[in-house]
Every structure is written in C-alpha cells, then in structure tokens.
Amino acid sequence: MTATAVSPEHLLTRIADPDLHAAGDPHALWRWMRKSAPVHRHEAGELPAFWSLTKYEDIRSVYRDPGGFSSARGVLLRPARLGDDPGGGLTLALCDPPRHKELRSLMADWFSTRAVRGLEDSLRTAARKAVEVALAEGHFDFVHLAGRFSHSVICGIIGIPERDHEDVYRWCEEAFSAHTSLAAHPQLMEYFMELLYDRMTEPADDLVSALVNGTVHGELLSEHEVLLNCENLIGATENGQLALIGGMLAFLQHPDQWHRLCQDRALLPGAVEEILRWTSSATHSMRTATRPHVIRGRRIEAGDRVVLWLPSANRDEDVFEDPYRFDIARRPNRHIALASGEHFCIGSTLARAEMKALFTELVDSAHVLEQAGPVTRVRSNAVSGPAALPVRLTPRTTAKRGTRANSASPAHDESQAKQGDGGLS
Template sequence: MPPEQLLDPEAHASDTAHLVWRLMREHDPVHWQPATELPPFWSLTRYEDIRAVYRDPRTFSSAQGVLLRPERLGDDPGGGLTLALTDPPRHKQMRSLVADRFSTRAVRGLRDYLRATARTLIERAIERGSCDFAHDIAGRLSLHAICRIMGIPEADHENLHVWTNEAFHAHASLITHPRLMEYFAQFLSATADRPADDLVGDLVHGTVDGEPLTEEELLLNWENIMGATENGRLALIGGMLAFLEHPDQWRRLGEDRSLLPGAVEEVLRWTSSATHSMRTATRPHTIRGRRIEAGERVVLWLPSANRDEAVFREPYRFDISRNPNHHIALASGEHFCIGSTLARSEMSILFSELLDMVRTIEPDGPVTRLRSIAVNGPEALPVRVTAR
C-alpha cells in the first residue's frame, strides 16, 4: 500500500485510502511525496500534527492555495483573494465581512426555513416511494440554505441547483460554468444598486483595508462559499449512508433523540467529507524530526486524523454516543469552517425530520462514490422510503 495511492481518486472511492493512511500514521507520519503531475508535498496523517499546522497560520500559509492542483494549471486564481485563501491579518477582515451570516443567531433564524424545506423534500420522496437521497434531498436542502443566506430569490434556486450540480459532477470550478457565471455577474451588478440585507450585499458593500472588493474578488469569494457547501451536502449524504450501513445506530437515534447532537458529531468525524487541506510553509519548521523548508507544501489528510487511534477509541466504529469526540472534520484555528453551525443544523434538522416522517428508509440500488482527492462521499444514494 504505497502512499502514492492517495493521489489516485479511485482510492478515495473505496476503503483503500483508509488502509494507506493507517499504515502511514504508524510508519511514516511525515511523508515526503515527490512530484508527479502534482507538485511535491509533505503528507501529514496524525491528528496532533495536523491540528498543530492548522493552528499556526504564520508558518503555514493558505494564500498559495488550500487544495492540491496539477502544476500545469498554475497558481490557484483565488490565492490571496478569497476568504479561504488569505492569511492573517487580511483573513480576519475578510472573515468579519460575512461572519454574522453564519453565526449561531443567524442560523437559528433559518431553522424554520430549513425544517419546512426538509419536510417538503421528504414528502415528495414519500409520494414517489423512492428517490436519490443525494440529489433530491441533501443537494436541494444545502443549496436552498446557502441561496437563502446569499439573498438569491427562491424562484432561481432550482436553476442554481442544476448548474452547481453540473459543475460538481464535472469536478469543475463553479466559475468555469458559463450559465452560473452569467447569473451571478448579473446578480452582483443588481446588488450594487440596492441596499441588500444578505451575504452578497455584505460582500458588495463591505471593505477590506478601506477598499471595496473588486469584481474578481467578489466572484471568487462567491465561488469559494458556494463551492464549500459541497462539503455540507456530502456530509448529509455520507451520514445517511452511515445510518443505512449501521441500522442499529439509526434505531437508537429514533428511540432517543437526546443522542442527536452526538450523532451529528459522529457523522462529521466518520464522513470527514473534506479529504485534505493544504498549506505552504513560510519558514523552515521541523515535525517529528523532518525538516520542512520555506516554500514547501504540506497536505493535511483529515479523514486520517479523524481515525487516529492515538485520539479515538475504536476509531473504525461508527458510534453515535462517542464521547469525547474532538474530531477536526471542520478544521481548526483561524480557518475553522465558517459554515460549521449551518452544516450541523442542516444535519440535525434533516435527520430528525426523517425520523418523524419516515417509517422505513432502505437502500434501493448501487451507491456511487465520488472519485476525487479533495472531497469524498457518495455521489448517488438511491433509497426507498415509506411514510410513518
């Protein structure tokens, strides 16, 4: 099981990646990966090392990109410009532009909308008797939620669902999708002329270092936030699949709803839908005796951290009452996922509505898994449902 296997998207569509990470944690936790089509990089697989890198943004910069990309594609266009791809002190200013929209208070204000949306989607699935949980329920719920936060009119949500799906399926960046870009450019220019009480308004009318964001920065930040919701969608689908594969845990949750917050954390740990984050060293640094030079890339494998046997008891067991459960599926430190409260709410609302409305939910055909080294989870999850 050589570490190079991690570069093969196929390895992340099966248990192979976990087998490789397990060996790396034990024998080679700070591994040097020579250049391939991808640039060379250090691979970190232990929880403690990954958490330490996240918490040291001065040594480990995000501004050169946070995801591996083939060298021939050049630098990430968002480098130094988007929320995820900036360092302190600029990062703090960027984050404060939009932080209120994702606060506990803001998400609480969205709960009725999320619940009503989840109920409508589940009702439709019940009427038909079956659905693709990925596309028809999880994808729609997470898309409606982010569109609502952005201030996108309800009538346009379905188009955005179609276009973002097309981009996700093609593993393409959202800004390469012509219809999406056209839509968003128009939406931005309309927002410039109105006082908007929504996330897009905050971006358009906000300033960083006293300057408004350029049109390029606006588009890239919009893409950053839209694209990040794919993680939320995958966590919802991966969570449902985990319950289908562990029906005893689904039954336990149905019998005792006080387990729901813990179940959400275990789903986040178990699915770890963000597969890696990348950083670039700004100065030399030594981890476990291996010297990382300035300019070298460091890749943090999150699903590996979340199965680290030094931190989690029986890490390969899906246990909704796991306690403690200090997973880092949502990262740690300055770049801690800004959508964390939203993602947790979507999950707890969707699972509790399903438990209320559905008597049985069962697999209804083959599950297809994403082939990607950046995000992981089921791409299609056909299920049969019956009403309670």
C-alpha cells in the same frame, strides 16, 4: 496476503489518485502511514512535490499556525502545470491574517449562532419539503435530496431568489460532475454577475450585499473578489451535502445507531458530531510552509506544500477510542472535520443545524427508509462521500418483512444495507 492483494505502503504513490478514493481503500493506507510514515514526502510528478501529514496532532498544529503555513497559494492539490490557485489572497479560504480576519468579519454575522437560530424554522420547513418530495417519489437518490436541501439554505443566505434555486443547483452539479471550478461555469458566473450589479444599485438584506458594500483594509472588494467569494460559499455546500449523504449511508450500514437515535432524540447533537467525524467529507487541505519546520524529525522547508489528510486525523488511534466504530454517543469527539484555528469552517454552525433539521425530519417520518441499489463514491481526492445513494421510502406498515433494522443482528443488517436490502424504520 493473496496474490492480488497490495500492501498499504505500495499505495503511497497513489495517495492523491481519485480512483483510490472512489473505489479503493485509502483508510488502509492512512492507517499504515500513521504508524510507519506519519510525515511523508511525495516527489513531484503530475502533482508538485508535497508532504503528507496523517496524525491528528500534527494536522491540528498546522491549522493553528497560519503564519507558518500559508493558505494563499492554494488549499488543494493542483497539477503542477496549473501553478498556484488564481484565487490566492482573494477568497476567505485562500487568504492569511490579517486580511483573512477582515474578510471573515464581512460574512460572520450571516453564519453566527444567533443568525442560524433565526433560520431554524426555515430549515425545518426546507427539510420537510425535501422529505415530502422524496415521499412522493418513493424511490429516489438521496444525493439529490441532500443537495437540493443544502443549496436552498445557502442560496437564501446569499440572496438568490427561490425561483432560481433549481437553476443554481443544476449548474453547480454540472460543475461538480465535470470536476471543474464553479468559476468555469459560464451560466453560473453570469448569474452571479447580474446579482452583484443588482445589489450595487439596490442593496438587500443578504450576503451578496454585505460583500458588495463591505470593505477590507478600508477598500471595497473588487467585482472579481465578490464573485470568487460567492463561488467559494456555494462550492462549500458540496462538503455539507456529502456529510448529509454519508451520514445517511452510515445509518443504513449501522441500523442499531439509527434505532438508538429514534429512541433517544437527545443523542442527535452527538450523532451530528459523529457523522462529521465519520464522513470527513473534506478529504484534504493544503498549506504552504513560510519557514522551515521540523515535524517528527522530518525537515520541511519554506515553500514546501503540506497536505493534511483529515479523514486520517479523525481515525487517529491516539485520539479516538475504537476509531473505526460508528458511535453516535461517542464522548469525547474532538474531530477536526471542519478544520481548526483561523480557518475553522465559517459555516460550521449552519452545517450542524442543517444536519439536525434533516435527520429530525427523517426520524419523524412514519416510513421505512431502505437502500435501493449500489452506492458509488465521488471520484476525487478533495472531497469524499457517495456520488449516488439510491433509496426508497415505504409506509412502515407495508415494509417488506425482514427489512426492519431491529429484525436482525447489527452485523447482518450492515451487510444487507451494503447490498441494498437494509432498512431503517
């Protein structure tokens, strides 16, 4: 160990520090914790006291016990001074059975396999449009390509007219950049309020109309509940777009895997699952124990907060062979990047379809995709992925000599991609 190196266990107090996740190596800490402190209590400070779980089986067990581990007090760490999440019990992510099941049923049809299949043509069209814009620009930030694509899809489902998609995207990006809730953005909430009233008077074939006119336990949702659920759905696109961006970065850093995909399109479904596992864009999810539990000999009391570190679960050596290897043909791949149990991501089928559509379009493009600058990461302990991924698209015939991914060894190409010189064709 060098004089400036820090052993992983000394980072325990920083496990929720956004700077560690943006510029440090949280995976080194989680790896140490899985071996030495898989169930660890962090004492109160700016954050309330909480337990960290880092092993796959423990995290999956908590997900599958909504009666023993509640979502209603919040699913993300919040400074102690802010108290519990004010949306507790009101949104799909922040409520428990049986209310959760009824609220989910109002939205489920819009995200079913059948509904997503009906969107396949529009997804390919949206992906093609996004790539065409990128081609015209030549040099662009992949973050904006993925963001606009992901937002256009969910906006269409919610019922936002295409003419307003760019405004909604901009408002969301402003909130994400400021690390504030979407509900705190006045223009976005004002827009949703107007949309809500429009659907009250003239229902349409969209998700807002379903929320406005649907009932839970025989009662209509309040305006506040509809607004919060719309915010929740739009906000969830951040995870989806970060998975898309992180997937692109993974291919740039592992060009051999990109060439496998280009040579065998049948690998695409597996590639999507490996991207989800590899990126694990939802960094943590929190639950509150409703009764005492003993996990690996540690006693968790009722009322204790329990934080589930998903990227750690998806690198668990007891579950995944060679977990730090990006392998689009990985079998089996039982990751829990999209949660598990009652709160399994309602948009999981849609997220997978978006990834298939966009990466298919990129594979089909007769251009070389190259990293064009340094990557910066999101400063957050809630989500993970690139905040900036500068890339350029060049015609395959005029790509710089030496940038073709198959012109060098995978190790050389990974190093070059990290420096902005790698290329995928």
